[in-house]
Amino acid sequence: MKRRIAFISEHASPLAALGGVDSGGQNVYVGELARHLAATGYQVDIFTRRDNAQLPEIVSWTSDVRIIHINAGPAAQLEKEKLLPYMPEFTANMLAFMNREAVHYRLIHANFFMSALVAAEIKQMLGIPFVVTFHALGSIRKIFQGERDKFPATRIDIEKRVVAEADRIIAECPQDKEDLIQYYNAPVDKITVIPCGFNTQEFYPIDQFLARMVLNIKSDEHIILQLGRMVPRKGVDNVIRALARIKKVSVPVRLIVVGGETDDVDPVSNPEIARLQAIAAEEGVEESVSFAGRKSRDILKYYYAAADVFVTTPWYEPFGITPLEAMACGTPVIGSNVGGIKYSVEDGKTGYLVPPNDPDCLAVKLYELLHDPALRKKMGENAIKRVNLHFTWAKVSQQMAAVYERILDKDHEEDAVVFIEGAFDHAVNAFQESKNALVQSILEASVLLTQCFKRGKKVLVCGNGGSAAESQHLTAELVGRFEIPERKALPAISLTTDTSVLTAWSNDIGYEDIFARQVEALGQKGDILFCFSTSGQSVNVINAMKVALDKEMTCIALSGKGGGEMSSYAQVNLVVPSDSTQRIQELHLHILHTLCHLVEIKLFGNTRQAVPVQHHHYTNGNGNGNGKTTEKDKIMYARL
Numbered sequence: 001m002k003r004r005i006a007f008i009s010e011h012a013s014p015l016a017a018l019g020g021v022d023s024g025g026q027n028v029y030v031g032e033l034a035r036h037l038a039a040t041g042y043q044v045d046i047f048t049r050r051d052n053a054q055l056p057e058i059v060s061w062t063s064d065v066r067i068i069h070i071n072a073g074p075a076a077q078l079e080k081e082k083l084l085p086y087m088p089e090f091t092a093n094m095l096a097f098m099n100r101e102a103v104h105y106r107l108i109h110a111n112f113f114m115s116a117l118v119a120a121e122i123k124q125m126l127g128i129p130f131v132v133t134f135h136a137l138g139s140i141r142k143i144f145q146g147e148r149d150k151f152p153a154t155r156i157d158i159e160k161r162v163v164a165e166a167d168r169i170i171a172e173c174p175q176d177k178e179d180l181i182q183y184y185n186a187p188v189d190k191i192t193v194i195p196c197g198f199n200t201q202e203f204y205p206i207d208q209f210l211a212r213m214v215l216n217i218k219s220d221e222h223i224i225l226q227l228g229r230m231v232p233r234k235g236v237d238n239v240i241r242a243l244a245r246i247k248k249v250s251v252p253v254r255l256i257v258v259g260g261e262t263d264d265v266d267p268v269s270n271p272e273i274a275r276l277q278a279i280a281a282e283e284g285v286e287e288s289v290s291f292a293g294r295k296s297r298d299i300l301k302y303y304y305a306a307a308d309v310f311v312t313t314p315w316y317e318p319f320g321i322t323p324l325e326a327m328a329c330g331t332p333v334i335g336s337n338v339g340g341i342k343y344s345v346e347d348g349k350t351g352y353l354v355p356p357n358d359p360d361c362l363a364v365k366l367y368e369l370l371h372d373p374a375l376r377k378k379m380g381e382n383a384i385k386r387v388n389l390h391f392t393w394a395k396v397s398q399q400m401a402a403v404y405e406r407i408l409d410k411d412h413e414e415d416a417v418v419f420i421e422g423a424f425d426h427a428v429n430a431f432q433e434s435k436n437a438l439v440q441s442i443l444e445a446s447v448l449l450t451q452c453f454k455r456g457k458k459v460l461v462c463g464n465g466g467s468a469a470e471s472q473h474l475t476a477e478l479v480g481r482f483e484i485p486e487r488k489a490l491p492a493i494s495l496t497t498d499t500s501v502l503t504a505w506s507n508d509i510g511y512e513d514i515f516a517r518q519v520e521a522l523g524q525k526g527d528i529l530f531c532f533s534t535s536g537q538s539v540n541v542i543n544a545m546k547v548a549l550d551k552e553m554t555c556i557a558l559s560g561k562g563g564g565e566m567s568s569y570a571q572v573n574l575v576v577p578s579d580s581t582q583r584i585q586e587l588h589l590h591i592l593h594t595l596c597h598l599v600e601i602k603l604f605g606n607t608r609q610a611v612p613v614q615h616h617h618y619t620n621g622n623g624n625g626n627g628k629t630t631e632k633d634k635i636m637y638a639r640l
């Protein structure tokens, strides 16, 4: 059954046109994420504020995505800075909708702080968990916008509440994560970094010549593209000033500025355009700057592809989708070294990062790129690879779904955490008890093994299942090397590896003698048979021990659960004081490593024995009695 989830995006509806003051990346984010999640088995309802009386309550957008228009304040366009007082009404009407339609959401994904406030209230009332993507943070905005920031002062308190109450916080880039930790005390393990994406159907490489033909742009000019919302913080003035510093690179350079409130370029209804035009005039480049106005999304790819370089130098940018779109079209990006841009643009590879508000620096990089077509081509290719690898909506929604699933599976996950911690405690306990019980027997086993190798004898090893793996593990360490690189090989054979012998004998005669038969064939007086069995009861191991004793070999047994019948046949019994098969196996591995260390040191090391303790605790035991670690010792410990 499909999982039903709700998105809240109070001011940014996927249906709204892009390029206006309050519509931008968030509209795209919400729409794309919802569509892609729907394709992977979710039903998504996107709740947004009704900002037009003509809008129906429910719009079925795609088969599994609906847009629900909620009455909250006047049914007219309002700046998002003015929406907070209407959030209680939004909450009440969203709850009323859920009640009336009898829909239950398993999870809410809130976008922006006001939606998150609604989600937090609903969680309090109905217990529905919520995820939040802030898209922008009040504290950061305050730093950059100062007095220009018209959001209510309570924004930051609301964000703090949301950080505390959300089930998971999505940071859009590493900078966003750092900010959440630094300014909101967000717990690190509550944050997942998931970037924004771009639409691969909408943005893809197009031949530049063709794109310019479509747009009717002259081909004998270099084109710098600026595209996005027209607000001062986007730093379009910075690009105009940089243009004035380069003016011409072998051919004329033109800056095209796409975006605005209207399709026509109308400085009256769009004061930011008027401001920018004035700056262009003041810098003497009004002839080289073209304002193209707002463009529909299906045209944007031609602009990106027509450009030689895409520039975006905002003062700050929580993420920034336009660099991804430009890169997807194969155009290098020069972006400011802030927020998400420094994450999406790889400096020197897919474009350049420059400080914001620094037209000199931007001009240098623009010049570098514009006069080097080979570099532009290489960076464009790198850009296409990078965005398709990390930033498609399919990849983004996959990561988001993983976040949702963890929350929806929370009970299970809580049990899992209890189990994981318990397993560690259990293992620590088993290790401690083994330490109390086994030190002397490990020493004895190490002496037997060392003597065996010194006399030119060999070790045969056996065990079943996990113990077969331990057998091979031991012989690999001995035949190969453990901690001393340049030593001679030691003769050890695991009786668990010859599948022809094992299958033929067990198929034709019986499984119980598969090891015994091999001991008979390979074992010689003075050799050691080294046996692993957690129960100490495996008949094939016991039978092998019997044959070994007949051949005057010595048996060492690693077991648990009291040692079983095996202990009657071994000269040294290492019985792990536990009844848990897993713990016994883990200790067997630990013991075999310890034995390898001791044997190797005795046969090939210097006379002092290195002690595997943590460096900062180690101050003596180097044999010189002065409590200082020598250089030689350090090398030895480093190998541990």
Ligand SMILES: O=C(CO)[C@@H](O)[C@H](O)[C@H](O)[C@H](O)COP(=O)(O)O
Pocket (backbone or CB within 6 Å): 464, 465, 466, 467, 468, 532, 533, 534, 535, 536, 537, 538, 581, 582, 585
């Ligand atoms: O690894 C495991 C269990 O953790 C199993 O493969 C396990 O080794 C097999 O069941 C063995 O057949 C058990 O034999 P043993 O340890 O009792 O001699």
Ligand SMILES: [Zn+2]
Pocket (backbone or CB within 6 Å): 466, 582, 585
């Ligand atoms: Zn196992």
